Amino acid sequence: MESNFVLPLKELSPHLGGDIEDIDVREIGTTIPLEGIKDALFRRQLLCFRDQRLEPEDLSNFTKLFGEPLPHVLQQYSLPGHSEIYVLSNIVENGQPIGNTREGFGWHTDLAYMVLPAAYTILYGLEVPKVAGDTLFASLYCMWDSMEEEIKSHLRKLQGRYSYNHLYSQRSNVAPLTPEQKARTPDVCHPFARLHPETRREGLYIGGDDFIAVEGSDDPKLDYTEIWQLFEETTNRFFYHHHWQVRDLLIWDNRGLIHTATDYDTKSERRLIWRTSVVGETPKSSNEVPVFSKE
Numbered sequence: 007m008e009s010n011f012v013l014p015l016k017e018l019s020p021h022l023g024g025d026i027e028d029i030d031v032r033e034i035g036t037t038i039p040l041e042g043i044k045d046a047l048f049r050r051q052l053l054c055f056r057d058q059r060l061e062p063e064d065l066s067n068f069t070k071l072f073g074e075p076l077p078h079v080l081q082q083y084s085l086p087g088h089s090e091i092y093v094l095s096n097i098v099e100n101g102q103p104i105g106n107t108r109e110g111f112g113w114h115t116d117l118a119y120m121v122l123p124a125a126y127t128i129l130y131g132l133e134v135p136k137v138a139g140d141t142l143f144a145s146l147y148c149m150w151d152s153m154e155e156e157i158k159s160h161l162r163k164l165q166g167r168y169s170y171n172h173l174y175s176q177r178s179n180v181a182p183l184t185p186e187q188k189a190r191t192p193d194v195c196h197p198f199a200r201l202h203p204e205t206r207r208e209g210l211y212i213g214g215d216d217f218i219a220v221e222g223s224d225d226p227k228l229d230y231t232e233i234w235q236l237f238e239e240t241t242n243r244f245f246y247h248h249h250w251q252v253r254d255l256l257i258w259d260n261r262g263l264i265h266t267a268t269d270y271d272t273k274s275e276r277r278l279i280w281r282t283s284v285v286g287e288t289p290k291s292s293n294e295v296p297v298f299s300k301e
Contacts, residue, residue: 011037011038011039011042013026013029013042013043013046014026014027014028014029015046015050015053017050018050018052018054018246018248019245019246021144021145021148021244021245021246022050022051022052022143022144022145022148022244022246022263023050023051023052023053023054023143023246023248024046024047024049024050024052024053024054025054025056026046026053026054026055026056027055027056027057029055030058030059031055031058031060031064031068031255032060032064032067032068034068034071035071040071044072044204047126047257047258047259048202048204048205048207048259051143051145051147051258051259051262051263052143052246052248052256052257052258052259052263053256053257053258054248054254054255054256055254055255055256055257056251056253056254056255057251057253057254058130058253058254058255059253060130060253060255062085062087062088062091062280065091065128065130065280065282066088066090066091066282068128068255069090069128069282069283069284072125072126072257072284073125073126073284073285073286074284074285075090075282075283075284075285076090076117076124076282076283076284076285076286077089077090077092078092078281078283079170079183079187079190079191080092080106080187083105083106083109085280090282091280091281091282092105092106092109092280092281092282092283093105093106093278093279093280093281094106094107094109094110094129094267094277094278094279094280094281095107095133095276095277095278095279096272096275096276096277097133097276097277097278104278105278105279107272108177109267110141110265110266110267111266111267111268111269112214112215112266113142113144113214113237113241113264113265113266114213114214114215114216114264114265114266115146115211115212115213115214115260115263115264115265116260116283117260117283117286118166118168118196118211118212118213118214118216118217119168119169119170119173119191119193119194119213119216120170120191120194121192121194121288122285122286122287122288123196123213123260123286123289124260124283124284124285124286125259125260125261125283125284125285125286125287126257126258126259126260126283126284126286127257127258127260127281127282127283127284128255128256128257128281128282128283128284129141129254129255129256129279129280129281130253130254130255130256130279130280130281131250131251131252131253131254131255131256131278131279132252132253132278132279132280133252133276133277133278133279134250134251134252134254134277134279135250135270135271135275135276135277136275137270137271137275138268138269138270138271138275139250139267139268139269139270139275139277140247140248140249140250140268141248141250141256141265141266141267141268142241142245142246142247142248142265142266142268143245143246143248143258143263143264143265144240144241144243144244144245144246144263144264144265145240145244145245145262145263146209146210146211146212146240146262146263146264147207147209147210147262147263148240148243148244149209149210149236149239149240149243149244150199150208150209150210150262152243153210153236157236158199161198161199161210161233162197162198162199162291162292162293163222163293164197164198164220164221164222164223164229165195165196165197165198165220165221165222166195166196166197166198166211166212166213166217166219166220166221166233167193167194167195167217167218167219167220167221168193168194168195168196168213168216168217168218169193169216169218170191170216171183171188171191171193172215172216172218173214173215173216176215193218195221196211196213196289197211197289197290197291197293198210198211198212198233198291199211199291199292200261200262200289200290200291201290201291201292201294202259202261202262203261203287203290207262208292209261209262210236210240210262211261211262211289212233212236212237212264214237214264217233220233237264240264241264260286261286261289
């Protein structure tokens with residue numbers, strides 16, 4: 007492995023994101039050091055590798071560099087023969103959709119409703135709309151760093167309750183969850199002040215529309231409203247707007263980042279994206295683990 011490898015990274019925005027061209031991700035872990043990639047990911051939260059030529063096995067292997075793949079609950083949208091690859095698409099073949107058309111809309115961090123939320127999410131764009139269909143990202147770390155210490159101290163005492171059943175019930179024209187899917191997704195609680203398991207950086211952690219209540223509060227309704235205000239402020243102040251190019255490969259760290267898909271003309275445009283996720287860890291707060299500074 008080359009010890010003097012320099013990652014060709016260009017910042018995508020002042021707040022987050024790194025654009026990487028002219029490398030083949032299939033070489034990460036051999037001629038390209040994995041630690042350099044992870045360091046860049048921890049610093050920038052989101053990395054975009056341009057013009058990748060990947061087969062399903064290649065995407066699976068890339069995912070495994072970062073941990074254990076986490077199959078999605080809705081296995082009816084997985085790529086045949088690859089339960090770890092979740093298909094996002096509006097394409098219909100032989101009268102059947104090949105993927106989920108409406109997944110990922112609305113600001114959120116992935117799989118906060120799981121006991122072990124996703125550590126990383128990876129998207130690979132095989133077909134992308136020429137107009138719209140972008141993905142937006144916002145940094146909860148930047149939001150946390152901008153907050154008053156009094157607010158941080160209060161949030162360290164609280165946890166959020168998350169419910170996949172609640173999230174799924176808001177969707178229209180979908181089949182009901184099976185008993186097995188419900189059993190896999192009981193309600194869970196996670197801290198709002200979350201520490202990154204590797205960098206120990208402290209940041210805000212809020213899931214999205216699966217967030218249903220505040221635990222540990224003397225006034226849960228008020229705290230719920232104010233936490234949502236912090237969430238919305240994050241999306242307005244610390245965001246990056248990603249316009250897709252064909253064969254973009256994106257990976258982001260869910261511990262301190264939220265994102266949302268955006269609409270496009272599903273009648274005139276085609277979209278085909280493969281998604282994988284990596285199993286994370288039980289979210290820990292600063293009350294449980296020592297905090298390292300962002301520097």
